[in-house]
Amino acid sequence: MVRPLISTPGATTIMIDILQHALIAGLILATLCGPLGALVTWQRMAYYGDTLAHSSLLGLALGLAWQIRLEVAVLLACVTIAVLLFALQRWRNTSLDSLLGILSHSSLALGLVCLSFLDGPAFDLNSFLFGDLLAVMRDDLYLLAGIAVVVLSLLFAFWTPLVAITTNADIAAVEGRPVDALKLLLMLLIAATVAVAMKVVGVLLITAMLIIPASAAGRLARSPEQCALLAIVGGCLAVALGLLSAWHFDSPGGPSVVLGAAVIFLLAQLASQFRRT
Amino acid sequence: MSDSSALLSLHDVSLVHGQQTLLDRVNLSLSARQIMTIIGPNGAGKSTLLHIALGLQKPSSGTVSRQPKLRVGYMPQKLRINPLMPVTVSRFLRMSSQRRMSIKHALARVGISHLADRPLQGLSGGETQRALLARALLCKPQLLALDEPAQGVDITGQTELYELISALRDELGCAVLMVSHDLHWVMAQTDTVICLNQHVCCHGHPSAVSNDPAYLELFGRRHAEALALYQHDHDHRHNMHGEAVDLDTGCHHHHD
Numbered sequence: 001m002v003r004p005l006i007s008t009p010g011a012t013t014i015m016i017d018i019l020q021h022a023l024i025a026g027l028i029l030a031t032l033c034g035p036l037g038a039l040v041t042w043q044r045m046a047y048y049g050d051t052l053a054h055s056s057l058l059g060l061a062l063g064l065a066w067q068i069r070l071e072v073a074v075l076l077a078c079v080t081i082a083v084l085l086f087a088l089q090r091w092r093n094t095s096l097d098s099l100l101g102i103l104s105h106s107s108l109a110l111g112l113v114c115l116s117f118l119d120g121p122a123f124d125l126n127s128f129l130f131g132d133l134l135a136v137m138r139d140d141l142y143l144l145a146g147i148a149v150v151v152l153s154l155l156f157a158f159w160t161p162l163v164a165i166t167t168n169a170d171i172a173a174v175e176g177r178p179v180d181a182l183k184l185l186l187m188l189l190i191a192a193t194v195a196v197a198m199k200v201v202g203v204l205l206i207t208a209m210l211i212i213p214a215s216a217a218g219r220l221a222r223s224p225e226q227c228a229l230l231a232i233v234g235g236c237l238a239v240a241l242g243l244l245s246a247w248h249f250d251s252p253g254g255p256s257v258v259l260g261a262a263v264i265f266l267l268a269q270l271a272s273q274f275r276r277t
Numbered sequence: 278m279s280d281s282s283a284l285l286s287l288h289d290v291s292l293v294h295g296q297q298t299l300l301d302r303v304n305l306s307l308s309a310r311q312i313m314t315i316i317g318p319n320g321a322g323k324s325t326l327l328h329i330a331l332g333l334q335k336p337s338s339g340t341v342s343r344q345p346k347l348r349v350g351y352m353p354q355k356l357r358i359n360p361l362m363p364v365t366v367s368r369f370l371r372m373s374s375q376r377r378m379s380i381k382h383a384l385a386r387v388g389i390s391h392l393a394d395r396p397l398q399g400l401s402g403g404e405t406q407r408a409l410l411a412r413a414l415l416c417k418p419q420l421l422a423l424d425e426p427a428q429g430v431d432i433t434g435q436t437e438l439y440e441l442i443s444a445l446r447d448e449l450g451c452a453v454l455m456v457s458h459d460l461h462w463v464m465a466q467t468d469t470v471i472c473l474n475q476h477v478c479c480h481g482h483p484s485a486v487s488n489d490p491a492y493l494e495l496f497g498r499r500h501a502e503a504l505a506l507y508q509h510d511h512d513h514r515h516n517m518h519g520e521a522v523d524l525d526t527g528c529h530h531h532h533d
Contacts, residue, residue: 170328175373175374175375223363224368
């Protein structure tokens, strides 16, 4: 039973609504981040996720300036950056590591500077940096669910080739897999997920939701598929833990969810040690 | 080199990276069932040449032509898999997009049926190479492309691996293009040696190459004499292997 803040029947239903929306949004995100995060972890693309997440602030600034729907602006910005990074990688034909490091933080800085010029009346930077899980509305849920359905169906359809290029891209290419197209697909899927995750855990913690549940699952799973499913379960548990803490201790939602994921990672670590001995 | 019967041919292939010329006008042509080995010092561009031949990398200039729908089994130099990725040997094989042979059969053929359910990262060097070879076999290749297949394998394992590759070649009737340092293999099994140091220094049958001045200059006299020795004294090679195998019989059983 949830504890109402104000003890009138009307307020209780509102609080339950808020919690419900937050929970659904969190679960959608966890479901997306499970399989996608597994691929990101295996390919060591964490920095790439950071870059996309940070540049989503730029999208936010654009959205505010042009007064279009913020999620749409962020989605467009992330997709554009993903395509640019892909083109850059193909052109230079080298690893993007150091370049990503530079891009990631300069885009964060640029986004912050742009936003400071736009600082409107009803604008709370914190809610974008750390997420505002308890402010998720019904409308947001529809958008979240829509993006989730598209991303998950693509992941499902292309799972085997994506796993194949993750394991060894050269062998996959010689076997005739369209490696470049698959890499672009993966980057776009991450971009879409970042746009979704922004509302839930915020710009600074998005990569955590990709990396932590998948890493926890990697210690226990015996196959890539098992790892993806376990990462979903772990992510959902993290969302539940985080919301519980947000509710009971009034801790900030996004960071609480990420902390929940960290706790689950530690438990998985212990479990795998235990299993080995 | 417009040899239309060739499985694979490279014409004046060069690769330039900034100021550096990595490959300089390389020509080669590989026909069906031919075994070609690329040798050369470190940094000579051997792996790069293999990558270009397979279409994994684009040359700066020159043309690469492969027979249409050529089935290639590729064994890379190293399999770098994130330790957090849980993949068993059989799952790794199931990733293949062109399967013309059962996974069971491929594993049995390279002698690692017992490892099917083991995690890929837990395998020894030799076992990993065999798993890679099994994956390459799945498409029943017309061309086996092998990049230092015996890397990270102990001496006994190396001999066995090369013997396995020879046997597989005879069975499949495929061509082999490989980068190798193993002189036994080069002398005993190769039809053509390409001696590479950015450009093709010399090429031809191993016996011819081992007397070529360009080869002597590249590898130095001692190395060249070693090659000549193996060429002239085959019994000696077998004796030496016999001794080496005896030393290692303790860890020999699991390869059978």
